[in-house]
Amino acid sequence: MPLTGFVGCYSFRVAREVCIMTGSLIQSAQGNVVIKAGIVGATGYTGVELLRLLVQHRGVEIAAVTSRAQAGNAVADTFPNLRGHLDLAFSMPDDTALKGCDIVFYATPNGTAMQSAEALLDAGVRVIDLAADFRLKDADEWEKWYGMPHACPQRLAEAVYGLPEVNRSAIAGARLVANPGCYPTSVQLGFLPLLEANVVDANTLIADAKSGVSGAGRKATVDTLFSEAGDNFKAYGVTGHRHLPEICQGLQSASGSEVTLTFVPHLTPIIRGIHATLYARLTDRDVDLQTLFEQRYANEPFVDVMPAGSHPETRSVRGVNMCRIAVHRPQNGDMAVVLAVEDNLVKGAAGQAVQNMNLMFGIDETSGLTDVALLP
Numbered sequence: 037m038p039l040t041g042f043v044g045c046y047s048f049r050v051a052r053e054v055c056i057m058t059g060s061l062i063q064s065a066q067g068n069v070v071i072k073a074g075i076v077g078a079t080g081y082t083g084v085e086l087l088r089l090l091v092q093h094r095g096v097e098i099a100a101v102t103s104r105a106q107a108g109n110a111v112a113d114t115f116p117n118l119r120g121h122l123d124l125a126f127s128m129p130d131d132t133a134l135k136g137c138d139i140v141f142y143a144t145p146n147g148t149a150m151q152s153a154e155a156l157l158d159a160g161v162r163v164i165d166l167a168a169d170f171r172l173k174d175a176d177e178w179e180k181w182y183g184m185p186h187a188c189p190q191r192l193a194e195a196v197y198g199l200p201e202v203n204r205s206a207i208a209g210a211r212l213v214a215n216p217g218c219y220p221t222s223v224q225l226g227f228l229p230l231l232e233a234n235v236v237d238a239n240t241l242i243a244d245a246k247s248g249v250s251g252a253g254r255k256a257t258v259d260t261l262f263s264e265a266g267d268n269f270k271a272y273g274v275t276g277h278r279h280l281p282e283i284c285q286g287l288q289s290a291s292g293s294e295v296t297l298t299f300v301p302h303l304t305p306i307i308r309g310i311h312a313t314l315y316a317r318l319t320d321r322d323v324d325l326q327t328l329f330e331q332r333y334a335n336e337p338f339v340d341v342m343p344a345g346s347h348p349e350t351r352s353v354r355g356v357n358m359c360r361i362a363v364h365r366p367q368n369g370d371m372a373v374v375l376a377v378e379d380n381l382v383k384g385a386a387g388q389a390v391q392n393m394n395l396m397f398g399i400d401e402t403s404g405l406t407d408v409a410l411l412p
Contacts, residue, residue, distance in 0.1 A: 070095060070096070070097055071095055071096050071097070071138045071139060071393070071397055072096075072097050072099045072136070072137045072138045072139075073090060073096050073097065073098055073099060073137060073138065073139050073140070073141065073393075074098075074099055074100035074101075074102070074133070074134045074137040074139070074140040074141070075087065075090075075098070075100070075101050075102065075140070075141045075143055076102045076129050076134070076140060076141065076142045076143065076144055076148075076149075076152075077102065077103065077129075077142065077143045077144035077145075077148065078101045078102065078103060078111070078126070078143055079103045079105065079106055079114060079126070079254070080143060080253055080254040080255075081250045081253060081254045081381055082143045082166055082253075082381060082385045082386055083143035083386075084115045084117075084118075085381040085382065085385065085386035085387075086141055086143055086166070086385075086386035086389060086390070087101065087111070087115065087118060087122060088117065088118070088386075089382075089386055089387060089390050089404055089405070090390065090404070091118065091121040091122050092121075092404055092407075093390065093403060093404030094403070094404070095397075095399055095403055095404070096393075096404070098122060098124065099133070099136065099137050100124075100127055100133045100134060100137065101122075101124050101125075101126055101127065102126060102127050102128060102129040102130075102134075103126040103127075104128060104129065106126040107125075107126050107127055107128045108125055108126065108127075109125060109126055110123075110124075110125050110126075111124050111125065111126060114126075129152070131152070131155055131156070134156055134161065135155075135156060135159040135161060137161055138161065138162065138397075139161065139162045139163070139164065139393055139396070139397075140153075140156055140161055140162075140163050140164075141163075141164050141165075141166060141389055141393075142163065142164070142165045142166060142167060142169075143166050143167075143386075144166075144167055145167060145253075146167045146168045146169060146182055146278075147167075147169065147182065147184055147187075148167065148169070149163070149165040149167055149169045149170070150169040150170070150186060150187040150188040150191075151187050151188075153165065153169075153170075153188065153191070153212065154188055154191065157191070157211055157212060162210070162211050162212070162213075162396055163211070163212050163213070164198065164213045164215055164389050164392055164393060164396075165195075165212075165213070165214055165215060166215045166385055166386070166389055168182065168214075168217065168278065168282070169186075169188070169214070170188075170191065170192060170195035170212060170214035171195075171197060171214040171216065171217070171282050171285075172192070172281055172282060172285060173192055173193065173285065174192075175189040175192060177281055178192075181276075181278045181280075181281055182278065191212060194211070194212055195210075195212045195213070195214045196210035196212065196213050196214065197213075197214050197216065197286065198213040198214055198215045198216055198388060198389070198392040199216050199221065199224060199225075199286065199388075200336075200338075200388075200391055200392065200395060200401070201225060201228070201333070201336050201339060202224075202228070202286070202289075202290070204395060207392050207395045207396060208395045208396060208398065210396060213389075213392050213396065215385065215388055215389045215392065216282070216286075216384075216388065217279045217282055217384070218247065218251055218310055218378070218380035218381075218384030218385055219243075219245050219247065219277075219279045219283070219299075219301060219310065219312070219384075220279050220282045220283045220286065221359065221378060221383060221384050221388065222245065222310050222312040222359060222376040222377070222378045222383075222384065223243045223245060223283050223299070223312050223314065223376070224283060224286045224287060224290075225339060225359050225361065225376055226243075226312055226314040226361060226374040226375075226376040227241060227243075227287055227290075227314055227316065227374065228287075228290050228332070229328050229329050229332040229333075230316050230328075230372060230374075231287055231290045231291040231295070232290050232291070232332070233320075233323070233328055234291070234319075234320075235318060235319060235320040235323045235328070235372075236316035236317060236318055236319060236372060237316070237317045237318075237319055238287075238291050238293060238294070238295040238296070239294075239295070239296040240296070240315075240316060240317040241287070241295055241296060241297045241298070241314070241315070241316050242297070242298045242300075242314070242315040242316075243283070243297060243298070243299045243300070243312055243313075243314050243315075244300055244302075244312070244313045244314075244315070245299070245300070245301050245302065245310060245311070245312040245313070246301070246302040246303075246304045246310065246311045246312075247301060247302070247303060247304065247309070247310045247380055248304060248306040248307050248308040248309045248310070248350075248380060249265045249303065249304075249305070249306070249307060250307050250308045250380065250381055251303075251308075251310070251380045251384075252303070259303070265303060265305055266305050267305060268303075268305055269302065269303070269304055269305065270302065270303055271300055271301065271302045272301060272302070272303060273300075273301050274300055277299060277301055279299070279301070280297065280299050283297060283299060284297055306350065308350075308354065308355075308379050308380055308381050309350030309351070309353070309354065309377065309378075309379055309380065310350070310376075310377065310378050310379075310380045310384060311348075311350055311375070311376075311377050312374075312375070312376045312377075313373065313374075313375055314373070314374040314375075314376065315371060315372070315373055315374075316371070316372045316374075317370055317371055317372075318365075318370045318371065318372055321370060325363045325364075325365055325372055326341075326344045326363060328363075329341045329361060329363050333361070337401060337402050338357050338358050338359065338383060338387075338391065338402075338405070339358075339359050339360075339361060340358055340359070340360045340361065341361050341362075341363075342360055342361065342362045343362075344362075344363075345362075345364075346362040346375075347362060347375060348360040348361065348362050348375055348376070348377040349377065350377050350379075351409070351410075351411060351412070352377065352409055352411075353377055353378055353379045353382075353383070353409055354379055354409050354410045354411070355379060355382060355407060355409055355410045356379060356382055356383075356387070356405075356407050356408065356409045357379075357382045357383045357387030357388065357390070357391060357405040358378065358379075358382075358383055358409070359376055359377070359378040359383050360376070360377050360378075361374060361375065361376045362374070362375045363375075387405055390403075390404055390405055391405060
C-alpha cells in the first residue's frame with residue numbers, strides 16, 4: 037500500500053506508541069519515522085553488514101534477527117562490533133514474529149526466500165530479498181542457473197528489481213524487492229549510460245570484474261581459506277556465472293534490444309570491494325563520454341562520476357554505499373573503457389537494500405547511508 041495519502045498508523049510502530057500525521061509520513065513524538073524491521077538469516081557477512089547499517093538508522097527498530105543455528109545466542113556474541121548497539125538474541129525464523137514487522141530482509145542463501153516470502157507478503161509485510169530468488173523474471177531461466185525449481189514463480193512478475201538508478205519510482209511502490217547482486221550492480225551502472233544513449237555496439241560488451249573474498253560468503257570452503265586466497269589471484273566461472281543472466285536482463289532492458297556480454301569474474305586477496313573494468317566498442321565517435329556519464333548520474337546520490345582521467349580505487353568505497361565510476365577512451369580510439377568500484381557488501385548488497393527500504397517507506401533515500409569511506 038503506498039505511503040502517500042495514507043490514513044492511520046497501518047503497521048508502523050512508533051516510539052512511545054504515539055503516532056502523529058505530518059504530511060504523508062507517520063512520525064514519532066521525536067519526529068522520526070520508525071520502521072520495524074526483521075532480518076532472516078543474519079549470520080553471514082551480508083547479514084552483519086545489514087545489521088551494522090540498520091542500528092545506525094534513526095528510523096529503524098530492529099525487531100527480529102533470525103538464525104536456526106544460533107537461536108538463543110546473543111547477536112553481539114557472534115558479532116562483537118555490535119556490542120552496545122544491538123541487545124537482541126537470534127531467534128528461530130518464526131512467521132508470527134516476522135509478520136509483526138513492517139519489512140523483512142532475507143540475508144539468506146539462494147532458494148530460501150522463495151520458500152517463505154509468500155506468507156509474509158500475504159500478511160502485508162514488505163520484503164527485500166538480498167539473494168537471487170526474485171531477480172530473474174523467467175522461472176525456467178532461474179532453474180537453469182540455480183539448479184532447482186522456483187518455489188514461488190507467481191511472485192516473479194510482481195518483484196521489482198532494486199537498482200534505484202533505474203527503478204526508483206517502481207521501488208517506491210513495491211511490496212517485494214529483488215536486491216541486485218554485487219557484480220551486477222557495478223557492471224550495470226558502468227554500462228547503462230552507453231546503452232541508454234545507443235552509442236556502443238551492444239554485441240561487443242566485456243566485463244572483467246574482480247571481487248574480494250567476502251563475496252563468497254561466510255562459510256568454510258577451501259577456496260576462501262587464508263592460505264588459498266591470500267597472495268593469490270584467479271578467474272572463475274568463465275564458462276558461465278550465475279550473475280550473467282541477471283546482468284543481461286538489466287542491460288537488455290536499458291538498450292531495448294539483445295546484448296552480448298562476456299563476463300569474467302575474479303577472486304582477489306582482499307576482504308571487500310569490487311573493481312569492474314568494462315569494455316564496449318563505440319558506434320558514435322563524436323560522443324563526449326565524460327559529459328554523458330556526468331549527466332546520467334548528476335542526481336544520483338550513490339554514484340560518483342570521477343573527473344576525466346581518474347582511476348577509482350576499491351578502498352575509496354570501503355564500508356559505504358557508493359559506486360565510483362571513471363570513463364576512458366584509450367588513444368582516442370573506438371573503445372570505451374569504464375572503471376567502476378563498489379563495496380560488494382554495501383552498494384553491492386546491504387547498503388543498497390537499506391537504500392531500497394528508504395524508498396519503499398517514502399523517507400530520505402540517503403538515511404542511514406551517509407558514512408565516509410574508511411582509509412587507510
